[in-house]
Amino acid sequence: VLRTGEQYINAIKSRNKVEIYVLGKEVKDVTEHPFLKPSILSFKATYDAAHEEDSKFLARAWSPFINEEVNRFTHIHRSPEDLAAKVKLLRKLSHKTGACFQRCVGWDALNTLYIVTKLMAEKGKKDYYERFVEYLKYVQKNDIALAGAMTDVKGVRTLKPHEQKNAYLKVIEVTKEGIYVSGAKANITGIAAAEEVIVMPTRAMSDKDQDFAVAFSIPLDTEGIKVIVGRQLNDARRMEEGEIDALPYRTNHEGLVIFDNVFVPMERVFMLRDWQMSGILVEIFSAYHRQGYGGCKSGLADVIIGASYNLAKQIGVEKASHIQNKLTEMVLLTENMYSTGIAASLDAIKLCEDCWWVNPMFANVTKQLVTRFPYEITKLSTDIAGGILGTAPSEWDLKNSKLRPYIEKYLQGISDYPVEDRLRMVRLLENVSLSVAFLIESVHGAGSPEAQRIVLNRIYDYDYAEKIARYLANLEKTEFKDKTEPWRQTDTEKISQQKS
Ligand code: SF4
Numbered sequence: 001v002l003r004t005g006e007q008y009i010n011a012i013k014s015r016n017k018v019e020i021y022v023l024g025k026e027v028k029d030v031t032e033h034p035f036l037k038p039s040i041l042s043f044k045a046t047y048d049a050a051h052e053e054d055s056k057f058l059a060r061a062w063s064p065f066i067n068e069e070v071n072r073f074t075h076i077h078r079s080p081e082d083l084a085a086k087v088k089l090l091r092k093l094s095h096k097t098g099a100c101f102q103r104c105v106g107w108d109a110l111n112t113l114y115i116v117t118k119l120m121a122e123k124g125k126k127d128y129y130e131r132f133v134e135y136l137k138y139v140q141k142n143d144i145a146l147a148g149a150m151t152d153v154k155g156v157r158t159l160k161p162h163e164q165k166n167a168y169l170k171v172i173e174v175t176k177e178g179i180y181v182s183g184a185k186a187n188i189t190g191i192a193a194a195e196e197v198i199v200m201p202t203r204a205m206s207d208k209d210q211d212f213a214v215a216f217s218i219p220l221d222t223e224g225i226k227v228i229v230g231r232q233l234n235d236a237r238r239m240e241e242g243e244i245d246a247l248p249y250r251t252n253h254e255g256l257v258i259f260d261n262v263f264v265p266m267e268r269v270f271m272l273r274d275w276q277m278s279g280i281l282v283e284i285f286s287a288y289h290r291q292g293y294g295g296c297k298s299g300l301a302d303v304i305i306g307a308s309y310n311l312a313k314q315i316g317v318e319k320a321s322h323i324q325n326k327l328t329e330m331v332l333l334t335e336n337m338y339s340t341g342i343a344a345s346l347d348a349i350k351l352c353e354d355c356w357w358v359n360p361m362f363a364n365v366t367k368q369l370v371t372r373f374p375y376e377i378t379k380l381s382t383d384i385a386g387g388i389l390g391t392a393p394s395e396w397d398l399k400n401s402k403l404r405p406y407i408e409k410y411l412q413g414i415s416d417y418p419v420e421d422r423l424r425m426v427r428l429l430e431n432v433s434l435s436v437a438f439l440i441e442s443v444h445g446a447g448s449p450e451a452q453r454i455v456l457n458r459i460y461d462y463d464y465a466e467k468i469a470r471y472l473a474n475l476e477k478t479e480f481k482d483k484t485e486p487w488r489q490t491d492t493e494k495i496s497q498q499k500s
């Protein structure tokens, strides 16, 4: 089925009790809790998009697994065009939410496990692939809301998983029926708004670390799971229930997920102690998620550009050449992030039959740009908006009849724009640009900056580039291998080396 947003909310309401904590207190109904409701609404947008005229052509896809149309957020990419549709959909959804809509991690996890279990099947371990495809059909048929959990808490970074006690999620016991796991996953986007979570290992493992090489899916209302929701900037404003200061009405959240001896039935285990595959899984997943950032972050940048332009008009400076320069720079930065995401999609790599993986070079470049450009864009929008971005009176001052006339008198710009419009736009800009979704997540989400640089450095063939230089310098007669880019074949070779 293609669920509607309402059906999604009802599904979350009808979960069994899940232990979710916000500001130290257990939450009864996440769909009504003021702290979490904006996040539920953002997640909901991924469902509504499949029914809205302006987005359903992007948000729907045909699944050969169940022979039905599915929400693209459960789709296994079948072509480079499918991958590009993902990036376009994410940009579009950012326009509808002004926030991270949180459903992409689970989607990337599905696509990753599809490839990884297929590679395992090629090596003779067919069970995992068969289980996974059954699970995929269930997710597609029911349009399940998935979160993805990769990041372990990691403890002392110089120590391996088996050298530490609680730093990585671990298999405690294996029975015929299933496995028991304990540990914690950190910074998990949208976790309280999901029905199920797909858990994956966070790094390459050695044979001594095999108890940590585990992937599975589990409904959030399973016994032993606890969620501690993290704080965000200005989050207490949501509790005020204002309709200006609490903007955007949609947002995202992250949480620490605790697995206290949780039982996972065997049909939901997609990797067990297969330590050799763990590094490949991480590489495939992280490239998928890094590609996505080219879509969602450029979409948020559109919101910021629009707000900056509007604020410039409100005070009559939109035609000033330095303002136009700043806006142009914001466009350039935005389209840079987006076009690398599109390039990563259209220049995709076919890893196996019906397995389309993003181009890892471009996907990593996308995310590396995203670690920088949102900060530049935010600086420029702060510049254009003026100091009012950090000092505007509150919604509650505006609503105070004694103060409102003064605020209207002294904060008026061009008379076409009521002062309330200015305050609303200032708050929107504040909430979108100075947010976890646009700043902190842009640095650390889908892997911190250094993680992408390691990949760039590893897959770029410096020796090949050196040969080009030596040939042009007349130092040697090089026989060029047939590569257009120094990294082109190296990368696929490396992946297939890992496969064998
Ligand atoms: Fe999706 Fe972007 Fe949020 Fe990741 S950061 S879940 S790609 S919207």
Ligand code: FE
Residues within 6 Å of the ligand: 189, 441, 445, 446
């Ligand atoms: Fe993210």
